[in-house]
Amino acid sequence: xSLDKAAVRAIAELARIEVADEELDHLAGELSGILHFxxxxxEVDTNGVxxxxxxxxxxxxxxxxxxTDGGQVAAVLANAPAADDGFFTVPxxxx
Amino acid sequence: MTExxxxxxxxxxxxxAKGAFTATELTEAHLRAMEAKRDLNAYxxxxxxxxxxxxxxxxxxxxxxxxGALEGIPLGIKDLFCTKGVQTTAASHILxxxxxxxxxxVSGKLLDAGAVxxxxxxxxxxxxxxxxxxxxxxxxxxxxKSTSEPAKQLVPGGSSGGSAAAVAARIAMGATGTDTxxxxxxxxxxxxxxxxxxxxxxxxxxxxxxxxxSLDQAGxxxxxxxxxxxxxxxxxxxxxxxxxxxxxxVPDFEAALTGDIRGLKVGIPREYRPDGLSDEIQAVWEQGIxxxxxxxxxxxxxxxxxxxxxxxxxxxxAPAEASSNLAxxxxxxxxxxxxxxxxxxxxxxxxxxxxGSEVRRRIMIGTYVLSAGYYDxxxxxxxxxxxxxxxxxxxxxxxxxxxxxxTAPSAAFGMDENTDDPVTMWLNDIFTIPTSLAxxxxxxxxxxxxxxxxxxxxxxxxRPFDEETVFKVAGVMEAAAQxxxxxxxx
Numbered sequence: 001x002s003l004d005k006a007a008v009r010a011i012a013e014l015a016r017i018e019v020a021d022e023e024l025d026h027l028a029g030e031l032s033g034i035l036h037f038x039x040x041x042x043e044v045d046t047n048g049v050x051x052x053x054x055x056x057x058x059x060x061x062x063x064x065x066x067x068t069d070g071g072q073v074a075a076v077l078a079n080a081p082a083a084d085d086g087f088f089t090v091p092x093x094x095x
Numbered sequence: 096m097t098e099x100x101x102x103x104x105x106x107x108x109x110x111x112a113k114g115a116f117t118a119t120e121l122t123e124a125h126l127r128a129m130e131a132k133r134d135l136n137a138y139x140x141x142x143x144x145x146x147x148x149x150x151x152x153x154x155x156x157x158x159x160x161x162x163g164a165l166e167g168i169p170l171g172i173k174d175l176f177c178t179k180g181v182q183t184t185a186a187s188h189i190l191x192x193x194x195x196x197x198x199x200x201v202s203g204k205l206l207d208a209g210a211v212x213x214x215x216x217x218x219x220x221x222x223x224x225x226x227x228x229x230x231x232x233x234x235x236x237x238x239x240k241s242t243s244e245p246a247k248q249l250v251p252g253g254s255s256g257g258s259a260a261a262v263a264a265r266i267a268m269g270a271t272g273t274d275t276x277x278x279x280x281x282x283x284x285x286x287x288x289x290x291x292x293x294x295x296x297x298x299x300x301x302x303x304x305x306x307x308x309s310l311d312q313a314g315x316x317x318x319x320x321x322x323x324x325x326x327x328x329x330x331x332x333x334x335x336x337x338x339x340x341x342x343x344x345v346p347d348f349e350a351a352l353t354g355d356i357r358g359l360k361v362g363i364p365r366e367y368r369p370d371g372l373s374d375e376i377q378a379v380w381e382q383g384i385x386x387x388x389x390x391x392x393x394x395x396x397x398x399x400x401x402x403x404x405x406x407x408x409x410x411x412x413a414p415a416e417a418s419s420n421l422a423x424x425x426x427x428x429x430x431x432x433x434x435x436x437x438x439x440x441x442x443x444x445x446x447x448x449x450x451g452s453e454v455r456r457r458i459m460i461g462t463y464v465l466s467a468g469y470y471d472x473x474x475x476x477x478x479x480x481x482x483x484x485x486x487x488x489x490x491x492x493x494x495x496x497x498x499x500x501x502t503a504p505s506a507a508f509g510m511d512e513n514t515d516d517p518v519t520m521w522l523n524d525i526f527t528i529p530t531s532l533a534x535x536x537x538x539x540x541x542x543x544x545x546x547x548x549x550x551x552x553x554x555x556x557x558r559p560f561d562e563e564t565v566f567k568v569a570g571v572m573e574a575a576a577q578x579x580x581x582x583x584x585x
Contacts (some may be wrong), residue, residue: 008459014416015462017455018443025582027459030517035445036459037518038407038473047217052307052485056296056339056532063335075196081432088427090438093286 001039002032099124100265100412101191101585104168104569108270111157111167118157118167122150123268125169125433129213129266132584133237137261139174140182141214141231149211156209164329166209173258174215175222176202176313177302178478181302185304186220187231189449190430194395199302200270201313201332208329217257221421222278222306225258225523228510229453237286237507238264240584242548249507249549252282252523256317259286265585268315269326276409277503277527280539281315284502284552288539289569291323292527294560297537298327299334307416308339310409310531320540320569323346327562343560348373350568351563357391359568366402367526370530375545376501383499383542383553386575387568395495399487404480405529411464411477412532417454418461418510424449444544456517485533488556493560496569500526502539502552526554536562541578552578 003011008031011020019027036066077083099121102110106122126143146169149179153167177183177195184190198206206212219229227235227250235256235352237249251260255272259282262270271516272279274292283290291314300311305311315326333342363384368377384394426432426445433448435441464473491498503523513520530537536559553572557565 003463007274011459011463011466015444015458016422016439016442016465017450017458018447020417026458030456031463034410034456034517035463038411038477039478041404041407041411041476044401044404045482046479046483048474049479049482052482053473053478054339055485056341057531059419068344068568070404072196076428078196079193079429080425081192089443090427091435093438 001037003028003035099371100128103319104268104325105319107168112162114310118145118211118440120152121167122169123148125213126437132264132266135236135238135258135260135264136185136233137212137217137235137264137266138171139184139186139217139257142181142212143294145181145266146211146213147220153209153211159346161306162207163207164325165205167211167577168209169213169455170205171213171216171258171261171270172192172202173218173255173271175218175273176271177304178202178215180207181215183215183304185222186218186232186570187449187454188231189424189446193429195302195359198362199300200336201303201330204332205372215260216270219254219256220418221304221416222273222275223453224253224279224299224455225520226250226467227282227298228255228514229451233453233512235260237585239287239507239549240583244487244547248510250285250510251273252285252507254278255282255316259283259288259290259383260494262286262316262318263495263582264286269315270331271313272316273313274531275306275312276531277524279314279316279551280527280537280554281503281523282542283539284550285507285576287582288316288318289320289323289538289540289548290314291327291536291538291562291565292531293327293331294564296339297331297364297560297562298335298347299332299340301334301336305420307413307545308420310413320566321349321352322568322571323538324352332355332581343559346563348562348566351566352573353567354571356387356571359496359564360393360395360495361387361392361568362392362397362491364367364397364399364402364491366399367500373505375551376504379542379551379553380499380501383572386572390575397491397495397498399491400530401484401487402479402529405484405532406478406525408480408484408532409528410521411473412481413460414457415465415474416461417464418458418465423562453517466489478560481532484529488533488535492546497564498556500554500556502526505546506547506549506551530539532555536565540569540573540576542572543574543578544580
């Protein structure tokens with residue numbers, strides 16, 4: 001699969017990364033090269049093979065449904081680039 | 096006193112127990128050495144004041160008869176582990192200013208065992224790289240120099256390049272690393288030290304900045320097999336805060352170093368001898384096989400038929416997981432924020448400014464292979480091949496107890512090499528990635544020098560949760576290799 005500029009622009013949009021128009025060609029080449037490399041997997045017969053999402057042969061454990069932590073507003077907000085009155089702040093989303 | 100930095104962890108532990116010197120003296124010796132070797136750029140953040148406080152507290156604990164397993168041992172922490180009150184960067188611009196209000200489970204365990212932390216070690220941005228050249232805080236220099244080209248600056252490997260360089264340059268007695276596709280083992284090999292990626296689930300991932308969660312695993316990097324065994328004994332263990340951490344007891348890894356490997360079967364995978372494998376790598380591997388034979392083990396040729404598909408599988412699975420994990424960097428809750436007209440605009444500008452080119456590339460590949468219409472062709476396919484790769488190892492371990500391979504296809508390369516094409520750089524990890532995909536323990540130890548005087552590493556791979564056999568065999572190889580060479584200026 002070769003990606004064109006429009007495809008790269010769409011991927012960047014999905015990934016929420018701003019990409020300048022003049023970078024699109026270069027990125028299209030790089031990403032296409034990577035896709036070409038990984039596409040050799042097509043030659044492997046995987047009929048009847050179940051996808052492996054984890055090597056840990058574990059059932060995810062359940063714990064009691066109770067609060068174990070919380071009430072740390074100041075610690076949670078301490079690293080926020082912008083916070084006000086106990087909340088994270090964002091650019092205005094409603095006109 | 097500078098000689099204190101040349102001791103192993105085990106030696107320092109035993110000497111301090113006898114009262115030969117204090118944690119404060121040992122820490123001061125390391126702080127001086129760190130200052131003298133700042134040109135390596137191994138540390139992103141040095142925490143000298145904190146280290147002095149910890150050393151003082153350690154000396155008091157020892158006086159009170161409460162010494163822990165790593166009492167007073169000065170260590171470096173890869174800057175991917177969150178450390179309470181100490182800036183944590185993941186070597187990325189996007190985490191600028193981030194100071195965690197909590198301590199990662201693994202670094203917390205080291206502190207609880209009495210360790211002194213010297214600072215936060217440099218790495219490839221978000222642990223994505225094999226050269227430590229992608230760090231926002233600058234590249235790390237390998238303390239080793241090629242005898243044929245002494246002026247050439249060599250990479251320390253990656254992503255745990257700062258950890259490997261610091262341990263090799265004697266500016267930390269040991270260090271934490273993390274390994275997703277080879278990030279402990281390849282830099283250990285490039286810097287002539289020992290490192291082990293334990294079985295997936297052996298160490299808690301809680302508080303470690305996530306790259307690819309089904310692969311990421313913390314492990315120790317140190318100058319001897321015994322030191323790695325001591326550190327892993329402290330780092331490992333079940334943690335309810337990481338649901339993939341294994342609820343299994345932690346064995347006494349140091350006790351596994353019996354020196355007796357008679358009767359063990361050592362697998363030699365034929366697929367790890369690709370066309371074009373360099374003569375020097377081939378030779379050091381043969382030497383390793385000979386040492387094991389002399390010690391009474393039996394080499395057995397094995398086949399891991401899906402080996403060649405490990406790299407393309409990894410470069411679907413790891414970027415896919417990374418693209419999800421790195422979605423959290425939104426300019427909102429921590430780190431860098433670049434203002435924008437709308438919320439989306441702020442996200443895009445922040446992420447464009449905050450991520451380096453390799454990270455951006457992997458996020459975009461991951462986004463693509465997970466997107467509607469391509470998920471089955473790429474991601475699901477890779478997960479199926481991953482199972483075949485894991486099953487190759489399961490089959491092999493029916494015949495053998497441990498597997499021996501080279502760690503990397505070359506010695507450390509120059510900073511100006513392998514930079515043109517991302518796939519060429521990725522080839523560094525061809526021998527380490529299969530183990531990661533299968534979740535198995537893999538240890539790299541220095542086995543000799545190449546013709547230019549640079550270290551070469553060999554890798555031992557074990558069954559799941561059988562680090563003990565890996566350590567036992569590694570101990571025998573270490574004794575045979577007698578690797579006493581030192582990098583420049585040490």
